[in-house]
Amino acid sequence: MTSGIGVLDKAVGVLRAVSAEPCGLAELCLRTGLPRATAHRLAVGLEAHGMLHRGADGRWRPGPTLTELASGRADxxxxxxxxxxxxxxxxxxxxxxxxxxxxxxxxxxxxxxxxxxxxxxxxxxxxxxxxxxxxxxxxxxxxxxxxxxxxxxxxxxxxxxxxxxxxxxxxxxxxxxxxxxxxxxxxxxxxxxxxxxxxxxxxxxxxxxxxxxxxxxxxxxxxxxxxxxxx
The missing domain is CATH 3.30.450.40 (GAF domain)
Structure with missing residues (x-):
């Protein structure tokens, strides 16, 4: 399903890819089919908003903002x-x-x-x-x-x-x-x-x-x- 808003669809694709299993940049590119620069830019942007979290192993995971939005409670x-x-x-x-x-x-x-x-x-x-x-x-x-x-x-x-x-x-x-x-x-x-x-x-x-x-x-x-x- 797509919204017709390109950057939004790509960002959601990144979130879905990471929610399946934590992944680094190379894996993220494989799962989303996005160019390396695009995948990195979107992941870093989502990370800045707390939608993704990058651990000490360099792999992205779902971030705390997703939990806050789902629960309706702020940090x-x-x-x-x-x-x-x-x-x-x-x-x-x-x-x-x-x-x-x-x-x-x-x-x-x-x-x-x-x-x-x-x-x-x-x-x-x-x-x-x-x-x-x-x-x-x-x-x-x-x-x-x-x-x-x-x-x-x-x-x-x-x-x-x-x-x-x-x-x-x-x-x-x-x-x-x-x-x-x-x-x-x-x-x-x-x-x-x-x-x-x-x-x-x-x-x-x-x-x-x-x-x-x-x-x-x-x-x-x-x-x-x-x-x-x-x-």
Missing amino acids: PLLEAASAVLPRLRDITGESVQLYRRDGTQRVCIAAAEPASGLRDTVPVGTRLPMTAGSGAKVLAAWAEPAFQRAVLAEAVFGERVLLDVRRRGWAQSVAERESGVASVSAPVRDAGGHVVAAVSVSGPVERIGRRPGVRWAADLLAAAEALQHRL
Whole structure:
């Protein structure tokens, strides 16, 4: 069955192919008959909206948005973020993001930007490496040992840094992911105490300084606690 809307029909074909069994790009092309570039573009686009999820093995699976739509319930973490992130942005006057680990990357799942001034804009859906930045340090610090070893093999930070992050409960970075940008992040835990996300404040180094944790850690930890409370 087709709708006559080409891109929509192709996207649905990708969803159906992945729902049958998780697959990588080569398998996806075989199942859908789509050119490699088209299949990749559609899969990445669906992934950005949470319709697909790519695991550590590089294979796509049905994503959390499909479950949310089917159940009629929103992601509780996103609901919590909509209430907490704008307040943290107003307190700090800086850009605020919420990251969730997805395989070997982290994904920005929510953000709040100041209305004016120089900002560190990270659009929702942006995928960033786990090898640099305060958000990466937080998500890696409480990850399973095997994942930590894989990250540390290529990261700009070492095991000692992750130990410090766990000890003090937050992480900071200066010009690690992007020149001229500093950030500080804290872990967000679910009801069981497991780290499920990292909440971050970021902005120009010239404005927030080279020790952003000294300035914003307390507010950030309060925001992380507020998110956990809502979860």
